[in-house]
Amino acid sequence: MPIFKAPETHQEFMTEYPRTTADSLAGQMLRHYWHPVCFSRELKDVPSGVRLLGEDLVAFRNSNGALGLVGRRCAHRAASLEYGQITPEGLMCSYHGWTFNSEGRCVAMPLEPADCPLIKKASIPSYPVQEYGGVVWGYLGANKDNPPPLPKLDILVRDDGELSMERGDIRDYTYLNWLENIVDNGHVLVLHTLVPGVIPDDIRPYINTTVDADWRNSNFSVFETYFGMKTVLVQNTADPNLKFVNTLSVVFPNGWRMANNGGIPPDWSNDRRESGGLLRIIDDTHFEVMRLSFIREGNYRKGYRPSDPRLNRSFKDRLHGTVEKKDHDHRQYPGWEGSTALEDLIMQQSQGSPAHREELLASSDAGVVRLRRIFRKCMEQVAAGEKPKAILNNDQGVLEADTFKGLVTVDELKVGPENMPSSRDGRGLLRDASGNLLFA
Ligand code: FES
Numbered sequence: 001m002p003i004f005k006a007p008e009t010h011q012e013f014m015t016e017y018p019r020t021t022a023d024s025l026a027g028q029m030l031r032h033y034w035h036p037v038c039f040s041r042e043l044k045d046v047p048s049g050v051r052l053l054g055e056d057l058v059a060f061r062n063s064n065g066a067l068g069l070v071g072r073r074c075a076h077r078a079a080s081l082e083y084g085q086i087t088p089e090g091l092m093c094s095y096h097g098w099t100f101n102s103e104g105r106c107v108a109m110p111l112e113p114a115d116c117p118l119i120k121k122a123s124i125p126s127y128p129v130q131e132y133g134g135v136v137w138g139y140l141g142a143n144k145d146n147p148p149p150l151p152k153l154d155i156l157v158r159d160d161g162e163l164s165m166e167r168g169d170i171r172d173y174t175y176l177n178w179l180e181n182i183v184d185n186g187h188v189l190v191l192h193t194l195v196p197g198v199i200p201d202d203i204r205p206y207i208n209t210t211v212d213a214d215w216r217n218s219n220f221s222v223f224e225t226y227f228g229m230k231t232v233l234v235q236n237t238a239d240p241n242l243k244f245v246n247t248l249s250v251v252f253p254n255g256w257r258m259a260n261n262g263g264i265p266p267d268w269s270n271d272r273r274e275s276g277g278l279l280r281i282i283d284d285t286h287f288e289v290m291r292l293s294f295i296r297e298g299n300y301r302k303g304y305r306p307s308d309p310r311l312n313r314s315f316k317d318r319l320h321g322t323v324e325k326k327d328h329d330h331r332q333y334p335g336w337e338g339s340t341a342l343e344d345l346i347m348q349q350s351q352g353s354p355a356h357r358e359e360l361l362a363s364s365d366a367g368v369v370r371l372r373r374i375f376r377k378c379m380e381q382v383a384a385g386e387k388p389k390a391i392l393n394n395d396q397g398v399l400e401a402d403t404f405k406g407l408v409t410v411d412e413l414k415v416g417p418e419n420m421p422s423s424r425d426g427r428g429l430l431r432d433a434s435g436n437l438l439f440a
């Protein structure tokens with residue numbers, strides 16, 4: 001691996017921060033981690049072209065069921081193996097039949113003599129690939145024989161509800177703008193309240209509408225955790241014994257978790273839904289949002305996402321505002337307010353790259369500052385020849401990132417790097433004024 005110097009100044013760091021390719025320190029740092037490639041359900045008898053960390057690859061499942069993740073260009077005359085044929089041995093280039101196994105070695109050259117010595121020379125890049133919880137993961141690092149353990153996210157394997165997994169949301173800016181948005185709890189109280197939420201009639205009786213949404217009256221903390229980091233926002237309610245807590249986690253460097261999709265003031269609803277996802281880091285200026293949405297049994301809306309059209313809207317269906325579009329509004333996204341997904345997209349896209357940006361960070365940016373510190377530390381460690389922090393240990397079991405959102409009594413409130421107790425037991429359910437779980 002080439003030697004890279006750790007950034008010395010803030011500007012050097014900000015220039016390096018969004019880089020993803022192998023010829024950069026940040027790209028080498030990212031290569032210490034497993035990255036999502038696609039969903040298991042997609043890999044059948046057709047290869048799947050995938051760009052990851054600036055590398056054009058092909059994922060495939062050979063006819064014996066074994067997975068492969070290899071370079072996209074054929075070693076012969078560079079035709080794309082995305083159009084290759086699946087065989088028991090691996091992936092056959094459709095042009096002249098050279099066939100590559102999961103290790104990238106050529107195992108067949110049907111147009112050459114049987115003893116052709118070239119077959120020993122012909123190879124393409126290959127990378128370790130594994131499946132966990134319906135996700136195909138790839139490792140593009142140097143330590144191919146001993147990669148780190150997979151991040152075993154609990155949301156992928158839980159059996160107390162229904163998980164839906166959605167792909168196809170490709171963004172044309174750095175994935176860091178997404179991650180920084182996740183740890184920026186303050187924006188929720190501004191950007192996502194431009195159009196007030198509506199409380200559904202069926203849960204109106206359960207909603208505590210006395211939550212104090214003034215940021216200055218709330219308590220915002222940021223913690224590093226063994227999986228990355230989390231932010232905790234604690235807000236007051238009219239009952240001094242009852243707090244509203246919202247915790248969001250970043251599973252370094254490409255995952256996040258939060259409790260439910262809604263719950264924005266003055267709605268505060270909690271429908272036993274958790275969300276989060278994985279970012280496929282395509283290159284310096286592109287990423288894909290792979291969404292995970294989990295609905296626990298007993299959802300108040302009666303019925304899970306697949307059977308309820310209101311909950312079954314794809315990301316694309318949510319990409320329009322709810323306000324009136326004015327004739328004189330000639331912006332790229334006219335009448336954009338009112339859709340959380342679109343609101344976030346526009347702000348993140350409009351920020352541009354961290355490398356070319358002037359900023360003035362303030363106290364409410366504590367989450368962003370911490371996230372950058374973790375990235376910088378990890379880069380420094382890689383530059384020093386060490387493994388970056390926040391890499392999971394070998395004995396790491398299923399990973400439960402804190403995702404609590406809801407009301408807790410003051411006695412229950414635990415603000416620290418450990419998960420809120422209720423994150424495991426109740427997971428963000430609303431509680432009534434006596435602290436009793438609702439919808440239990
Ligand atoms: S280009 Fe692939 S076999 Fe010829």
Ligand SMILES: [Fe+2]
Nearest residue numbers: 181188192344
């Ligand atoms: Fe947001």
